[in-house]
Amino acid sequence: MDAIDYAILRLLQEDASLPVTEIAARINLSQTPTWRRIQKLEQAGVIDRRVALLDPQAVGRDITVFVDIETRDHSSEWLAEFARKVASMPEVMEVYRMAGEIDYTLRISVGSMADFDAFYRALIDAVPLKNVTSRFAMERIKYTTAFAI
Structure with missing residues (x-):
């Protein structure tokens, strides 16, 4: 992994719903290489899964x-x-x-x-x-x- 991969991971940890176009713009890389890197990180198991984080109080589990x-x-x-x-x-x-x-x-x-x-x-x-x-x-x-x- 290199600095670009780490930048992608930091962004996805902050908001996994970011579109690839937004991630690419933030890391100064075009969309296709950014998408390929995300796919490699998923295939390698670095990105385990993408989920929505819920507010425990809002779902009655506070x-x-x-x-x-x-x-x-x-x-x-x-x-x-x-x-x-x-x-x-x-x-x-x-x-x-x-x-x-x-x-x-x-x-x-x-x-x-x-x-x-x-x-x-x-x-x-x-x-x-x-x-x-x-x-x-x-x-x-x-x-x-x-x-x-």
């Missing part, structure tokens, strides 16, 4: 909860089952395997405490867990999906 999980079982079979279960839960936005005292951290989005309680009950019934700790976000101060490139 409660963000970080759920820390400890498990007694660290087998690959347990992890596969855990990953399958949490992937099927629509409240789960992100899942991370952690280093340190916590084994996994989930970021979930729900619309109410009742929704969270239903999620929590489903989670603890899904696979054996040692401990589950939940922390509720009071305010989102910074949010981005753009990488600094």
